[in-house]
Amino acid sequence: PALPAADMEAVDQALRNTLAAGAPGALARITEGGRVLSATEGVSDKVTGAAMDPRARFRIGSVTKTFSTVVLLQLVNEKKIELDVPVNRYLPGLLPDDRITVRHLLTHRSGLSDYTNAMFDKTVPGFEAVRNRVFGYQELVNLSLAEPRTGEPGASYQYSNTNFVVVGMLIEKATGNPVAKEYERRIIKPLKLRDTAYVHPGTQISGLHTHGYLTPDEAGAPLVDSTEQTVSWAQSAGAMISSPADLSTFMSALVGGKLVAPKLLDQMLTMTPTDAAGTRFYGLGLRRYDLSCGTSVYGHTGTVQGFYTYAFTTRDGKRSMTAMANTSNRGVANTALGATLEGAFCGKKPA
């Protein structure tokens, strides 16, 4: 059945609620059949007062994980990598357990701890300590291996950035290229994503872009402009820069079968529940949200200092939405902003 029309009043109310929660700005951009609906609230730059702009580029954080998954699954299709094979087969001696497979990385079931929990335990000091640092992949993996593992390989879903740092290592080992080159030639160029780039270790967001503002842990403390950083603490787990339009093009092309072979797309879309309510799922580097109206949407979320992103599409890729707020931490963005999904994909609530 056709989706109900998007309820742009509800979408805009969610953006206003996001600002009321403390975000300087928020936006949502919905595409369907060549038509674009967008809503913006607040400012993209607190100094100049420039308004939020749906054309502007921003840091997408862990939405990067879906790009990394697409590259890896293309390598699987090219028989360069196998999913149900120990990671150590390709990266000898990297991990302390030969039972950890490539698939465990993509499903967050490896048991490798997430080094960012300690890294960002104190939000602003943690960020300031790494914003200009350049890490090697191995350094990040070592940070994780210095901590106890969170479970036996395959036992349970435990989200960890470490998994997608190792995915980046696998891509570079299998191709002999930096991940940037693989994103470019396998996704960005073919889909003509003009505003999308993997930027590391450069700290700038070039062109028209939104400033991001990190919310400190201390209530009432001033926001920190966190726009410029290397994102070297995340790399293939979170260093991509993109735009609302490009993310919708990407997610729609992905579920539409334009990027990954059908059998592997089926595996990407094979979900396991990640919440008690049974409305949130994770497949291979991809989330599924089941909305109140029964519609399932597929995509990923992203949290990187100063930016929170939802990038989702319907199973047929016909309707896509990117929503983003230019703040992060303390749940300021995710809850209120998350309501844009209901407005965009479920339409007007029954009276």
Ligand SMILES: CC1(C)S[C@@H]2[C@H](NC(=O)CCCC[C@H](NC(=O)C[NH3+])C(=O)[O-])C(=O)N2[C@H]1C(=O)[O-]
């Ligand atoms: C699972 C998530 C939420 S966390 C993961 C990744 N982002 C990070 O790991 C950064 C976390 C710290 C960022 C910082 N928070 C703190 O410092 C808290 N002390 C902030 O809010 O800007 C991403 O992106 N993913 C999100 C995702 O996939 O949705």
